[in-house]
Amino acid sequence: MAFGPHLLLATLEGLVTAAVLALTALGLSLVFGVMRIVNVAHGEFFMLGAVLAWAITTVVSGNPAIGFALALVLSPLIVGAIAWVAERLVLRRIEYNPEATIVATIGLLYIIQQLALTFYGPEARPVTPPFNIRIQLPWFGYSGYKLSIIAASALLLLATWFVLTRTRIGLVMRATQYDRETAQAFGIPVGRVYGAVFALGAMLAAIAAVLIVPIQQAHYLMGLDPLLLSFIVVIIGGLGSLRGTVVAALLIGVSDGIISVFFSPTLAKIIATLVVAMVLVFRPQGLFGTAAK
Amino acid sequence: MTEGSTARIYGLHIAVVAVLVALNFVLPEYHHAVLARVLVLAVFAMGYNLLFGYAGLLSLGHAMFFAAGLYGAGLPLYHLGWGIAAAFASGMAAGFVVSAVVGLLALRTTGVAFMIVTMMFAQVFYLVTLYFGEWTRGDEGLVLPQQARRIVFGGTALDLTDPTTRYLLAVSLFAAALFATLAVVRSRHGRVLVAIRENEERTRMLGYDTFANKLAAVVTSGVICAAAGAAYALLFGYVGATFASVQYSILPLLWVLLGGAATTLGPLIGTLFMYYAVDIASGYTSAYMLVVGVMLILLVLFFRRGVLGTVRERWARWLP
């Protein structure tokens, strides 16, 4: 293949990565933005979404599209419920102390991973895509499903943006983010908002995982990469900024796609991680905003 | 601090080491081997505790210091045929270099950013061990040949594969790290570290260069962890990328939290307890990660001070 088409292919692959990454990172960013905590178990909610999608599509027989549609609805709901319970039982009790929260969510990470390993097993399992259409471009054929991931992610991002900026729920969330005490004084049930935000963050990760699982396979250790990449996106994009998250996801996803096509993926990860660590070290103000210590 | 408590403190620490030496002669084979491993890992935990417990800096990347020692010792021994002493020294030197560089960079951040930056550097280190798989054999790792783990002084040969030699060397390393920690904690520098943990701005306004003190703590901690890693490679003959993975950054945190942060003997208690908890649990279930996860959550929910932290708070304020 010539260089041009090769680059186009790499860009398309990168866009798929970016689409999934934007949703996952948005979940992490939302939780950090509103609750001021870092959820280390975020990648495990992603993994759980993928594993549940496999379970649901396996149970449902018939047209793969039916099972997949069901998974797209049920899997995020289950993951959201689990996250909500974890928030109420653990995070609320440690009063969202930043360091204790990190330790507690690491605990959560191990528990979820172990449960997945015990009940799902160590194998990587595929999920059948809801449809198999191949779109023929002049130089190569490309999976229609992958293109639909990009579209679905864009729609979901728009919906999230609408909820955050144009509805009462979004207003309540922004008020809580801005000043917790004042929000409480104005009768906003801060505790319930926190529970809901934590669940919503996990659901976004789960949706992203359901979308990607037909092309990536479900595995109990698949959560680490999305976690690290989400950190990277959130740090570069700036917290709480929906637009920043999307732009950074595009940047990271596409460049990751392109670098992975031309270089070794391990080297690509090394470079990306190192660059982001350096950004955090030398430009922390652009990353955690001014309110974080 | 009175003279009486100084005598009590040294008495306690010497007694602990004496008991460990005595156990060499009474422990059954299985527990003898387990304890040797626990002691080396406890040194890793002590290094972590120095930074997290005393200086109050929560790192999520200490696996890279342990692994720096592990590879710093294992690679030259395996590929270049270096002797044990040279390999151990090179492991510690690797720990010094890695911790100095990481400290200089990561200490520009604080709080949550510090945790994430250390985690990312550790991830880079881990990926590098995979990238150079030609030499490290990545996750599969290297098994150091038995004949290389032997040292000859004049007429006597010291064989690290012999259980008794291995155990006694592990105790020696543990004792050295324990008294080094004790010395640091009771020094001027140790008092400054605790002050930085409690209130960094106030410490600075008492005329202390807090950055330099924190950097010294990162390097001391890194070198102790690297010594543990180098000893692990030499005593147990295995060098693998697993030891550089995120899991080995989390485990010392867990051990220290359980045993009691900012206590000199807490890391040993935490490591010992967790090792056996996982060991016993794995008799019934393979779900060791579940044990780790549940322990972490229970600790932050109900037992923040850990075993010795609670003992110190309730009964023995003099514990260092």
Added chain:
Amino acid sequence: MTPLLVTRGLSRHFGGLRAVDGVDFSLMPGEIRAVIGPNGAGKTTFVSLVCGRYEPSAGTIVFDGEDITRMPAHLRVRRGIAYTFQITSVFANLPVYDNVALPVQRTLTDGRSRGAVRHGVMEALERVGLASRAGVPAGSLAYGHQRLLEVAMGLALKPRLLILDEPTQGLSDGEIDNFIGLVRDIARDATVLLIEHNMPVVMELAQRITVLNAGRILAEGTPAEIRANTAVQEAYLGTTQEAGA
């Protein structure tokens, strides 16, 4: 005699706010100087610039003939500038003894000698009358005693310039009387720069008074001169008298 401390055009802006705006200030060795002014006049910001907690936006600071404008805070402390915090910030979880041992061990040429540290700590604690409380956690002391501990920590640095930021805030009348005696005692071998709201304390202690208003020096002079200054009365004293009445 050359001044101990001189600032020229010292300014600090926070966004659009000029917290300190072109302050020319000088302080003679051995003086007890009070800095007064309404809330938000820039007093704490001004002394924070002097001790290095903030970087100035413009201007210079010269201490004992040396330009310290860009010097890190901990080196200024080593040159002899000690700052006691407005909001009490002793190490609450550490024993009173350790709170004072920290500054003592730094000023000693042989800080490794436990005997020398103990001697220095007890001497500082005795000066403020807290020697009997050495073993208790600082956080368990009464508020007034925590303020005294804060002063003891400043004293233990053996400062040439001791900056006290609202030291009598929250103290009882009896404690304030003791405190006045303590500051006089300190002033025998150190220069004292005092930010204070309590006017009787200022009038009794200060040899000269600098009045700040909106980040600028409004007036400077002896207590009698300041009392007679109509601009000061309008800007500041009037309100205190009302408050005191």
